[in-house]
Amino acid sequence: MNALVAIVCVGTATSSLAQADLSLTFVGGSNGGNAGNIPIAPGGQALYELIVRNNGPVTAANIVVMVTFPPKVSINPAAVGTPFSCSSSVVNGNPTLTCTENTLAVADTSALAILINLASDYPWQNGLSATASVTSSPADPTMSNNTVTVNLVVDAPTAIPALDSRSLMLLIAMLLVAGLVVISRSPGA
Secondary structure, three states: OOOOOOOOOOOOOOOOOOOOOEEEEEEEOOOOOOOOOOOOOOOOEEEEEEEEEEOOOOOEEEEEEEEEOOOOEEEEHHHOOOOOEEEEEEEOOEEEEEEEEEEEOOOOEEEEEEEEEEOOOOOHHHOEEEEEEEEOOOOOOOHHHOEEEEEEOOOOOOOOOOOOHHHHHHHHHHHHHHHHHHHHHOOOO
């Protein structure tokens, strides 16, 4: 009699490859700002600072930080901090900064400083929203702490009030009178 024997293995395959958990934090700017409150107005500039941290359990490799800004923002590549190697481009009409770093040890951090300039015709009513993300390989097991979006209030441009012709004539007359008073009181006049 022949017997049919079947062996069935039931289980879950697991990988023993450990992955680094990176996190990304916005810490503010050098213009006296803090998260969500960098003072900036159309035609002005601000400094963003992002911190990448490796929460372990292994060294992170092939780190990529990508920051996307709205149109009418320019990125000053000379102001980007080390140890990152960065390049800027325009993706779907949005200025985008891509920065890479080879490795980041467990519990270490790397700072990335980004100087931005707003065009003088930046639509200040919309504020400024920038999104940054960090990735590495192998893939990060905890993606929930890899993206940060910063929404900033942009100050209204300061307008110089226009003078009507009557006010302008009055101002000129006052300046002339003030000038004559100064001349008449100066020695030798």
